[in-house]
Amino acid sequence: MSEVLVDIGCNLTHKQFAADRAEVIERARAAGVAHMIVTGLSADASQAALELSRALPALCCTAGVHPHHASSFDQRVRDEILALGRAAEVVAVGECGLDYERNFSPPAAQRHAFEAQLEIAAELGKPVFLHVRRAHEDFARILENARPRLHGGVVHCFTGAEAELERYLELGLCIGITGFICDERRGTHLWELVRRIPPDRLMVETDAPFLRPRGLPGGSRPRNEPALLPHVAASVARHAGKSPAEIWRSTTQTAFRLFGLGALFGTADR
Numbered sequence: 001m002s003e004v005l006v007d008i009g010c011n012l013t014h015k016q017f018a019a020d021r022a023e024v025i026e027r028a029r030a031a032g033v034a035h036m037i038v039t040g041l042s043a044d045a046s047q048a049a050l051e052l053s054r055a056l057p058a059l060c061c062t063a064g065v066h067p068h069h070a071s072s073f074d075q076r077v078r079d080e081i082l083a084l085g086r087a088a089e090v091v092a093v094g095e096c097g098l099d100y101e102r103n104f105s106p107p108a109a110q111r112h113a114f115e116a117q118l119e120i121a122a123e124l125g126k127p128v129f130l131h132v133r134r135a136h137e138d139f140a141r142i143l144e145n146a147r148p149r150l151h152g153g154v155v156h157c158f159t160g161a162e163a164e165l166e167r168y169l170e171l172g173l174c175i176g177i178t179g180f181i182c183d184e185r186r187g188t189h190l191w192e193l194v195r196r197i198p199p200d201r202l203m204v205e206t207d208a209p210f211l212r213p214r215g216l217p218g219g220s221r222p223r224n225e226p227a228l229l230p231h232v233a234a235s236v237a238r239h240a241g242k243s244p245a246e247i248w249r250s251t252t253q254t255a256f257r258l259f260g261l262g263a264l265f266g267t268a269d270r
Contacts, residue, residue, distance in 0.1 A: 004034035006255035009205035028226035064094035070105035073113035091259040093121035094129030128153035179213030199250040
C-alpha cells in the first residue's frame with residue numbers, strides 16, 4: 001500500500017467549500033491525501049454527501065444525524081438514513097453520538113437518536129462514526145449495550161482524557177485525531193495519549209473546515225482543508241515516537257480496514 005493518507009472526517013458539503021470544492025480536493029490529492037470521507041450530519045446533509053461522493057473521485061461518505069440535530073430524528077429520518085446507508089459509497093453510519101456541552105437537542109432526544117443509529121449500523125453491517133462531548137458515561141454505556149451487534153467504529157475528533165481513551169479502546173473502537181493535537185493551548189494532553197493508541201486503532205482527520213492546525217500561516221480565522229492532513233499526521237508521528245512514513249502507512253491501513261475502502265478504491269494508490 002502506497003504512502004498516502006485518508007482523511008476520515010471532513011465536511012466538504014459545508015458552504016465554505018461551495019466556491020472551490022473541486023480545487024480543494026485536487027490540493028488534497030496533490031498533498032498525498034488519496035481519499036476523503038465526507039461527514040453526514042443530518043438526513044439532508046448525508047444525501048448531499050452521497051451525491052458529492054458519486055460525482056467526484058477519491059470521495060466516500062457517512063450517513064447519519066449529529067446529536068445537535070437529534071430533535072429531528074423521527075421515523076422518516078430513520079428510514080432515510082437506513083436507505084442512504086445501503087449505498088456502497090456510504091462507509092459508516094454517523095456522525096452520531098452525544099453532545100451534552102451545547103445541548104442543541106435535549107439529552108433524551110440525543111440518546112434516542114444515538115441508539116437508533118447504532119441499530120441502523122448493526123442492520124447494515126457498517127461501522128459507526130462517533131461524536132462525544134461531555135457525555136462520556138452515557139456514551140460508553142449505550143455503546144456497551146450495542147457492542148455485540150456493532151461492526152466497529154471510530155471516536156471522531158478525540159480530545160478526551162486518559163480514562164476515556166482507555167474505555168473506548170476497551171470497547172474495541174478506533175480513535176480519530178485532528179489538528180487539535182497541534183494546539184499548544186488545549187491539546188497538549190494528546191501528546192502523551194497518542195502513544196497509548198495501538199497502530200491498528202489510530203486514524204487521522206481534519207474535520208475541515210474546522211480545527212485548522214495551529215502553527216500554519218493563513219490569517220486569524222483561516223479555513224481548514226484536507227490538504228493540511230499531512231501536518232496533523234506529522235504532529236501525531238512526532239508525539240507517538242514514530243516516523244511520518246509509519247503513521248501514514250498505519251493510519252491508511254486502519255482506515256481501509258475499518259471502512260472497507262478497498263471495495264471502493266482497490267488500493268490506496270493515487
